[in-house]
Amino acid sequence: MIVADSHTLVWWILAPDKLSPTAKHAIVTADVVGIAAISCWEIAMLAHRQRIALDRSPADWFHEIVRVRNISVLPLTIDIGIRAAELHDVLRDPIDCLIAATALTHGVALVTKDERIQRSGVVTTIW
Secondary structure, three states, X not given: OEEEOHHHHHHHHHOHHHOOHHHHHHHHHOOOEEEEHHHHHHHHHHHHOOOOOOOOOXXXXXXXHHHHHOEEEEOOOHHHHXXXXXXXXXXXXXXXXXXXXXXXXXXXXXXOOOHHHHHHOOOOEEO
16 A cells, blocks of 8 residues: 555546656555545645636545545544644644654555655655
């Protein structure tokens, strides 16, 4: 399993050319592509603010891609919440903290282009 960051998921579905070859390979060869549940909120907010264009409602879009792409939505748990709080001083962004903590808690790499997450070294990243 790998965890895809929010932008990684959007690019995989809507603009796959934006993915690096390494990121694309990690996604297509993963036995499971997981996303942090908070990514659903983040992507829905981007659509609501018209920063990304989805071809249907965010709810319909997510239900479709989860089914078609066999994506596993990973819930926010007590352990993820606590781990995210521990990452706040390094990552600053609460969403990034929750996504990184999701990958850490599941013991898998995070596919992300986010340079702050990559530089931090708090989680193994792929890009």
